[in-house]
Amino acid sequence: MRNQIRRRGTRRNPICRRDTVSEIPDELLLTILSFLPSKDVVATSAISKRWKSLWKEVKTFRYDDPYPLPFNMFALFIGSRSSVDILQLKLSPGFSRTDINPLVNDAVARSLRELRIEMLYISFELPQCLYFYPQLETFILQKLSLVDIPSNVSLIGVKKLHILSVRFLSDESVIKLLSICPLLEDLVVRRSLYTNVMIFTIDVPTLKNLYIYNSWKSRPEGVHGFVVNAPSLRCFNIKDSFSNYLRFGNMPELVKASVNIVCDRPEDILGSLASTRYLSLCLQSPYLPLATSFLFLDHLELYSCPSQWCNLLKDAPILRVLKLYQKHSQPNDVTDSWNQPISVPECLMSHLEIFEWRHYNGTDQEREAAKYILGNASCLKKASFYSKSARKHDILKELESVERGSKTCMLVFE
Structure with missing residues (x-):
């Protein structure tokens, strides 16, 4: 019996000691590493022989201030890479354009496809190298004050744009930003207490997917809300209990819509959604119209x-x-x-x-x-x-x- 117990034990031990991480394919590991700050990605090189060079294949780079690695060292690190697909920056008020622009220039020179910048409401001017650069497809701006955009420029490759709690010089500045994205298909807008735009006008003929989230804690004074004119829209999602001005144009290509709003004129809203095949509707209104x-x-x-x-x-x-x-x-x-x-x-x-x-x-x-x-x-x-x-x-x-x-x-x- 004892021998049988020992034999059973020896059969189980290899299973208990099996290194399941080593069985994960490189593609999945690289995906996991892409969600980590770059300093942590580099640190994985000390794990084993396999990991010693694996981190070098990661093409997503993140800098999250405060950061143990100085910003200038991170910039040198980016400059040493052969390819940079995604660059994500979360910066404190101590940074300026003289810090950011050279880093973005280096990333653009290495085929940058996605750029995310969060700056805790620091004044930010778009780097010149982004204009007329065709490979940038995704651009995410978060918690920053955007300097007005110069005339005769274009973000010619941008198809996905996220505007998350961004301050603008004026309501017209929003229109200007959207107008320089001729290929824009996906737009995400998040309004918050820090957003100073009153009427957010979205007039984009190429737009296919639109997501709007208004997270104001209370209604500000005056007229505020959204005007949407996107005739090519196929997916529309809005959650907004605070705006008092909502105007939606005709959406003949609409397939899916999720609408959660407070509205005094529901007939205007529902008329714009008439072509949809899938509708999730939470319309806080005293009545629903009968004519749609x-x-x-x-x-x-x-x-x-x-x-x-x-x-x-x-x-x-x-x-x-x-x-x-x-x-x-x-x-x-x-x-x-x-x-x-x-x-x-x-x-x-x-x-x-x-x-x-x-x-x-x-x-x-x-x-x-x-x-x-x-x-x-x-x-x-x-x-x-x-x-x-x-x-x-x-x-x-x-x-x-x-x-x-x-x-x-x-x-x-x-």
């Missing part, structure tokens, strides 16, 4: 009360997936009343297959709305209800007893 048709809408996620979302069903004739997130209203709120449509919407009769209702509590209004959906959705394959109510068991029984328009519908309750 979503002829191509396949998937709808709606954060609203029943009185609002029932209006949208008749305007989305080919809707296949409907997900509801119950918006809790105040007691006796008349806007939360359920009004059954005069005629059954086309999507219920011939297209709706998936139905989900989150935060379902089984109130009288919710129950009437649920009965209407289940009773008229003749193509429904699955209906799911999610609730945290203490009456879960009773609510489930109520739903199970509802007559369903689809004989193949599976009811799920969690």
